Amino acid sequence: MTLWRIRATVDDRPGYLSVLTASLALRGVNILAVQVHTTERGAVDDFLVDAPDALDEADLVAAVERGRGRDCWVARSEARGLADQPTRVLGLANRLVRDPDAAGDALRTLLGADTVTWRPAPAGAGAGITGSTMLLADPGGGAFTLRRVAPDFTPAEYARAQALLELSATAARRAAEQVTLVLPDGTEAAVRPAGADDLAGVVELHEACSARSRHRRYLGGAAAPSAARLRRLLEPARGLTLLATANGDAGPTETVLAMANLLAEGDEAEVALLVRDDWQRRGLGSALLRRLVRHADQAGYAALVLHVHAENAPMLRALRRLGRPASTERDGALVTVTVPLAAGARGERKGPLLTPPV
The missing domain is CATH 3.40.630.30 (Gcn5-related N-acetyltransferase (GNAT))
Structure with a gap:
């Protein structure tokens, strides 16, 4: 068995998620964790799965498409992916409380970004997500730009990242006031x-x-x-x-x-x-x-x-x-x-x- 991450969009309608999971189950794919990100285009479902070794990326994409999924992205995962998202976020939050300067590394870990850069200019009205690029306002001043090859960022990921930055700024402000x-x-x-x-x-x-x-x-x-x-x-x-x-x-x-x-x-x-x-x-x-x-x-x-x-x-x-x-x-x-x-x-x-x- 091999660990994979699968992300796909389905219509946000009753029963559509079950059709997708049934299509994966028919191919012996065991779903270990799932997150649902609500977007304007539908529900983006993010799965961590354990699939038979005989299945490759193309097989998984085909299974998703037969389950009414679209915009599918598939990538190999590691054992650390078994940690659920709340546990990972809490761990990163604990790290930022101890070291507020680690905000960039925390964002990279949280979102699997390929690059994280900071600039002194404020994000302004440009803050938000555009495909696989995210622009975040740094509460301490300036802005962070995150990029990854795939998949596209979701509004839920943007909200998590912004909350993590606000925590970092609070920890930094508290340390400065001491x-x-x-x-x-x-x-x-x-x-x-x-x-x-x-x-x-x-x-x-x-x-x-x-x-x-x-x-x-x-x-x-x-x-x-x-x-x-x-x-x-x-x-x-x-x-x-x-x-x-x-x-x-x-x-x-x-x-x-x-x-x-x-x-x-x-x-x-x-x-x-x-x-x-x-x-x-x-x-x-x-x-x-x-x-x-x-x-x-x-x-x-x-x-x-x-x-x-x-x-x-x-x-x-x-x-x-x-x-x-x-x-x-x-x-x-x-x-x-x-x-x-x-x-x-x-x-x-x-x-x-x-x-x-x-």
Whole structure:
């Protein structure tokens, strides 16, 4: 038996695929996998088959044509073709998360392209497929051109390739946004934007924090928030969440040391921090706070708002070290601090520096 790839177009009508598969079965061809690509010309069926050694390319083409298939393309395959398409795509996605610069090689592997070239000019209105040529917009800038001798590309392949490029761009952007902080005691921590896949690490962060730290962060009970709430904090609809980790390598061994949230509503943004107990009073919280303030300045928010327990002296000290004008309002044990950003960004000093609440 020999492995083959067969691609053919059939009318997208009930029963037509079964006619084609029956024609192949009559010749002893075992279908191992099939993908269906919907196009304007009909359904493009992509088969991986195991055929008797006595059958050659011409025999397989004839079998397809007798099964009402057209535009047939046949080529020998290898054992690696037995891996199903979702498994292959997930493997390539994992590779791109680790190495965003491998986008070209990933596209070649995904689509079996003969050539993959990148150019700095944007794809523009020309993005799409023309026969065996594909032009893809690179979200990071520029465009990729893919070519193969046969078969022609399909819209489904174009969509997969574009999604893979978008994943690569996201991974590259995340890597570029990661910085390494050197704290006053000489220790290092990596800081980067959070994502949905950080949920497990953030859950572990909350479990590692004392009840007092969780109470200071959430102003209520000492219990950790639900997974649903943590997901919303990791990817806020408006704003930014930063994570500090013990190393720069993303993965299951990464330890989250702190989480800093900037949650926007209207023209103001609320800030909150949670730092693991054994990393408190080392300058990590202050460093994260300064980064959130800088982001809020650049994003054009009018003010930052922080709700702090009056006994949370470390957080109040971190706010004073910003050197920004601020106002405070106390309601029992709760202090609300408002830091205007527009005035601060212009270098104006229209209010007093933060003073301890009374």
